[in-house]
Amino acid sequence: MKIQEADAKSLMLAQGLPVPPWEVARTPDEVRAAAQQFFAHGAAKVVVKAQVLVGGRGKAGGVKLASSQEEAAEIGARILGMDIKGITVRKVLVTTAAEIVREYYLGAIIDRASRRVVLMASAEGGVEIEEVARLNPGAIHRVEAEPMLGLLAFQARSLGLAIGLRDPLLNQFVAIAQGLFATMKANDADLVEVNPLAVVAETVGGEPQAKLVCLDAKITIDDSGLPRHRELEPLRDLDEEDPADAKARKLGINFIHLDGSIGCMVNGAGLAMTTMDLVNHYGGEPANFLDVGGGARRETVRGAMELILADPKVSAILVNIFGGITRGDEVAAGLIEARAQQVREVPMVVRIVGTNAAEAARLLQEARFETAVSLDEAAEKAVALAKGAAR
Amino acid sequence: MSILVGSETRLVVQGITGREGEFHTRAAIAYGTKVVAGTRPGKGGQMAIDGTVPIFDTVHEAVKQAGANSSVIYIPASGAPDAILEAVDAGIGTIVCITEGIPALDMIPVVEAVRRAGARLIGPNCPGVTSPGRAKVGIIPASIHKPGRVGVVSRSGTLTYEAVQAMTDAGIGQSTCVGIGGDPIIGTTFLDVLQMFHDDPDTDAIVMIGEIGGSAEEAAAAYAAANLQGVPMAAFIAGRTAPPGRRMGHAGAIISGGSGTAAEKIAALQAAGVRVADSPTQLPKLLIEAGYRP
Numbered sequence: 237m238k239i240q241e242a243d244a245k246s247l248m249l250a251q252g253l254p255v256p257p258w259e260v261a262r263t264p265d266e267v268r269a270a271a272q273q274f275f276a277h278g279a280a281k282v283v284v285k286a287q288v289l290v291g292g293r294g295k296a297g298g299v300k301l302a303s304s305q306e307e308a309a310e311i312g313a314r315i316l317g318m319d320i321k322g323i324t325v326r327k328v329l330v331t332t333a334a335e336i337v338r339e340y341y342l343g344a345i346i347d348r349a350s351r352r353v354v355l356m357a358s359a360e361g362g363v364e365i366e367e368v369a370r371l372n373p374g375a376i377h378r379v380e381a382e383p384m385l386g387l388l389a390f391q392a393r394s395l396g397l398a399i400g401l402r403d404p405l406l407n408q409f410v411a412i413a414q415g416l417f418a419t420m421k422a423n424d425a426d427l428v429e430v431n432p433l434a435v436v437a438e439t440v441g442g443e444p445q446a447k448l449v450c451l452d453a454k455i456t457i458d459d460s461g462l463p464r465h466r467e468l469e470p471l472r473d474l475d476e477e478d479p480a481d482a483k484a485r486k487l488g489i490n491f492i493h494l495d496g497s498i499g500c501m502v503n504g505a506g507l508a509m510t511t512m513d514l515v516n517h518y519g520g521e522p523a524n525f526l527d528v529g530g531g532a533r534r535e536t537v538r539g540a541m542e543l544i545l546a547d548p549k550v551s552a553i554l555v556n557i558f559g560g561i562t563r564g565d566e567v568a569a570g571l572i573e574a575r576a577q578q579v580r581e582v583p584m585v586v587r588i589v590g591t592n593a594a595e596a597a598r599l600l601q602e603a604r605f606e607t608a609v610s611l612d613e614a615a616e617k618a619v620a621l622a623k624g625a626a627r
Numbered sequence: 628m629s630i631l632v633g634s635e636t637r638l639v640v641q642g643i644t645g646r647e648g649e650f651h652t653r654a655a656i657a658y659g660t661k662v663v664a665g666t667r668p669g670k671g672g673q674m675a676i677d678g679t680v681p682i683f684d685t686v687h688e689a690v691k692q693a694g695a696n697s698s699v700i701y702i703p704a705s706g707a708p709d710a711i712l713e714a715v716d717a718g719i720g721t722i723v724c725i726t727e728g729i730p731a732l733d734m735i736p737v738v739e740a741v742r743r744a745g746a747r748l749i750g751p752n753c754p755g756v757t758s759p760g761r762a763k764v765g766i767i768p769a770s771i772h773k774p775g776r777v778g779v780v781s782r783s784g785t786l787t788y789e790a791v792q793a794m795t796d797a798g799i800g801q802s803t804c805v806g807i808g809g810d811p812i813i814g815t816t817f818l819d820v821l822q823m824f825h826d827d828p829d830t831d832a833i834v835m836i837g838e839i840g841g842s843a844e845e846a847a848a849a850y851a852a853a854n855l856q857g858v859p860m861a862a863f864i865a866g867r868t869a870p871p872g873r874r875m876g877h878a879g880a881i882i883s884g885g886s887g888t889a890a891e892k893i894a895a896l897q898a899a900g901v902r903v904a905d906s907p908t909q910l911p912k913l914l915i916e917a918g919y920r921p
Contacts, residue, residue, distance in 0.1 A: 346731045348811045348841045351738050383739035424730050426811075459874070460704065461730040492873050505809060506783025506838050509865040509875055513889075514906055516868045525875055530784070558785040558792075560754070560768045561647075590768055590788065611789060612906050 237457040238289045239471045242329050244453035247423055248430075253415040254408075254449045258331035260287070267312030270330035271305040281333035284311045286318065286325040289476050291364075296320045301333050326475050334451060339432035340399060341365050341376075342409075344416050346426045346458075353381040353420065355392070355413055359399045362432040387417040405435065408448040423468060424461025429454040480543055487539040489528050496521025497622050499544035499553040499582070501537070503528050503562045511556045514611060520619035523550045531561040537570025538577070545582065552583050552622035556614055559590030568596040572603045583621040587614040629758035629803045630778070630823040630830070631721055631749065632660075632697060636762045639664040639686060639695035639719070641702055641710045643675045647725070648701035651766050652676055655699075658763040664689035686717040697721040699755065699764050704728040707751060708737045715744045722814070723764050724750035734812035741814055748814025754784040754806035767791075767804060775800015775921060777914065778824035780817055781836035782809050782843075786865055790836055790907040797911035799921045802830040809838075817847035825854055832859040832919040834910055835901070837892055839866030839875065844892040852899035859917035860901045861910050864889045 239247075245255045259270035271282045286298030293299060298320050302308035308330065318325045339362035347354040358376045360368045368375055377398035381387040389410055396409035412433065420428045430450045438447045457468055474482065484491035490505060494512075498520045502508035505527045512522040524547065528540050544550055557567050567588060575584075587608040588596040600607050606621075608614035638655070642648040643665025653676060656662050664683055665675045671684030681693060689695040698714045700707055700723065707726040714722045722741070729751050741748045749756055755765010760774035771788050773795040781787040787806055794801065805820050807813055817835060824830045833855070837844040844864065851860060867889040869875050893903045902913040 346735075346811055348843070349846070351812050352735055353732070383735050421732060424732055426731055458730050458732065460728045461732070463728075464705070464730075490875075492870070492875065494870065502785075504783060504785030505875055506781075506786030506836070506865045507789060509838060509869055510786055510789070510863075510907060512869070513865060513867045517905055522868065525869070525873075558788045560766060560785060560788060589792070590770075610908060612908055 237459060237462065237468070237472055239455055239457065239468075240287045240289065240327070240473060241285065241453050242287060242327070243471045244455040245450070247455060248415070248419050248428075248450060248453050251415045251419045251422060253412060253419065254447070255453065256331055256334065256449055256451070258329050261312060261328050261330055262316070262326065264309045264313040264316065267328060267330055268305045268309035271302060271308035274330065274332045275305060277332070279332040282308055282330055283333040284308060284315060285329045286315050286320060287327040287329055288320050288323045288325055289473060290321040290323055293320055298325060323476055334434060334436045334449065336432070336451075337435040337437055337446060339434050341368070341431045342413060342416060342433045343427070343429035343431070344420050347380070350380050352383050353387070353417065355379050355381060355387060355395055355417065357395045357399045357413075361434070365431060381417060386421070387414050389414070405446060405448055412448060412450070419455070423455070424458045424465055425455050426458040427454065427456045480546060483539070483543060487536055489526060489536060489540055491543055492525040493547065494522050494524050495549070496523045497549050497551045498618050499523045499526075499547065499550040501526050501528060501540050501544060501553070501555045503530065503532060503557050507556065507558060511554065511611070511615065514615035515554065515619060518616045518619040520615075520622055523547055528562075532567065534566055534570030534573060537567050538574045541571070541574035541578070545578065545580065550582060551625040552618050553585070554614055554618035555584065555586040555588070556611060557588045557590070559588065559592060562591065564588040564590060564592040564596030565599060566592075568599040571605070572599065575603070583625060585614055585617040585621060587611065629761055630820070630827050631747070631756045631758070631803060631805060632762040632764045633758045634761050635696075636721075636764065637661050637663045637694050637696045638764060639666060639689040639693065639698045640680075641666050641686065641698055641700045641714065643667060643680065643682060643701075644670060645701055649676065651701065652680065654769060655763050658769045660762040660764060664693035664695050686713045686719065690717045690719065695719065697764065698723070700724040700726055702726060704730075708733045711737050711748060712740055715741055715746050720746055722746060722748045723753070723755050724748065724814070725753060725755060725765055726750070727752040729810070731810065731812045734810070738812060738814050749805065750808040750813060752810040753808030753813070754787060756803065756805050758803045759801050765806065767806065771795055772804070773800040776802050776829060776831040777834060777919070778802050778820075778827065778830040778832070779804040779834045779836070780820040780824070781806050782838050783836060783865065784809075786907065787836055790834060790863065790910055793908045794834070794911050799911050799914060799919075802827065811841070817843050818850050821847055821850050821855065825858070832914055832917070834914065835860065835862040836907070837862065837864045839864070839869050839889050839892075840887045842887065845895040848892075848895040848899040848901065851896075851901055856900065859914055859919035861904060861913035861917060862896050862901050863904045863907050863910060864892045864896070
């Protein structure tokens, strides 16, 4: 689950990370009020940042500086309601524009290859880290957190040294890296990223002093961790979610909306991907990825069919079930019930093999469903049906 | 021989009294697997599966009193990491964890503990391991198998069934089928299983079924290029049409930052001399083309 920058900052702040204060605003008036506060506390400029879960908001014009509260309100009016990669901006974050001396990158990820949490850092911060990885991979330094004990101070220190940090920033970096790891642990995150981790000039007792602060925050939560983090559920941004996703979640199925015309219902993630691939191979375009999961009951099948049919682009449906835990006859019964309630007629091809396939075949034959024996045949038939419907 | 499970397997089922545990234990016994014990803390001394399998409170007792040497875990995600560690502590050599939905951060210290103990963990979030004609541990349907000499390794569940069924239909039997699981953090990788197949005198050819996400298929391809020349090999990679940035059901199946794509994996395998199928039904034909004679 992706969460917004402002929420990610709250989770980091809770672990003691240095995150400068911010406000979230939903209207230009709220932007003005927030800006006024920061100007009153001595800000020379404020920054207004669109809160969207898609990347590239800066390039899309979703991040702007303002020198007065009036300008901030104008910028807020422009950004709020703006469309960024198909997402309407509903919230902005307002904060003091920091005087940045230097930008670094710091991130923590779960690395499959080493089977550990890996902390990555780079002196080339403030730009997309994927770009750095592509153009100058040597500039990204990494350290594997100890699997039993977590990120140890000496490990964090070696990372800080690798990106060229020295006193007094080095000790600040160690605390931040360990705080990042703590943020990951505390929330079952699978990614925690700060970009930029910035050196800013602060004046302490009349003396200029360098300080490391987290100017941006990106966190994604491991979906498998969510059941034990009920407190994070409100951070799910329903505004940015396809309504179909919420329904799929309730049904306990995996659903991803795509752009094609052939609705797919499959059991198992690997087989669902394969079914999409074969639809494509035979010249069609899948309308979705849909895994009904193991042991799906007829209610689930009915709900899945509603999800598929809710997409007006769907002109043919392919059902592919390889019964193991899932019983073929249960799926067939669900399909028959779904068709009885169906609001629009869409041609369908059904392939059910494995557990109770014979009973399923009998049910489907009685109900006059178009069936297929092999996976390839099913995909080919579905593509032909979709093309027939298009004519 | 075969790998991981076989006629020498003496299985303890952790969570034998649960719905899944009981159902699949019956199927395993019907297949001929030696199920010597089950565990359910608090029900030690009772019997499961119509009075045929003794229940113990702990895996330690199952090892000591029933001689268990392998375990399979049907315990919900909240208790599964502990169940794996209990099996490790009891000296179990092969642990198969079927459970799905274990948070990745929980698995990091667990796989490390397994490694330090020199044990072998398959999964989690996997369908299990079957050595056809010898033993079945997990949830792979018995009906799809045929004993033979092709090793199968896969990250998926039902997709594996599809591939194995296609092989059986074509008269190609299997030495062992291993479902390694679809999670980001798993105990045994493609590479590990390829090494085991390489060393198994009963395996003459290999089928590998991968999917988008991570780089385990690429690591396997590098191993195949160096060590498996002359071994007929065919592969299938799911997710050619998967959109980037979306998690495709399996927690491990996600294309991130432009890496982990099917195209990269297919290219790596082909460069290693592995034939890659457009559909799982083509796998038998590709094995024959690679020189395998059943």
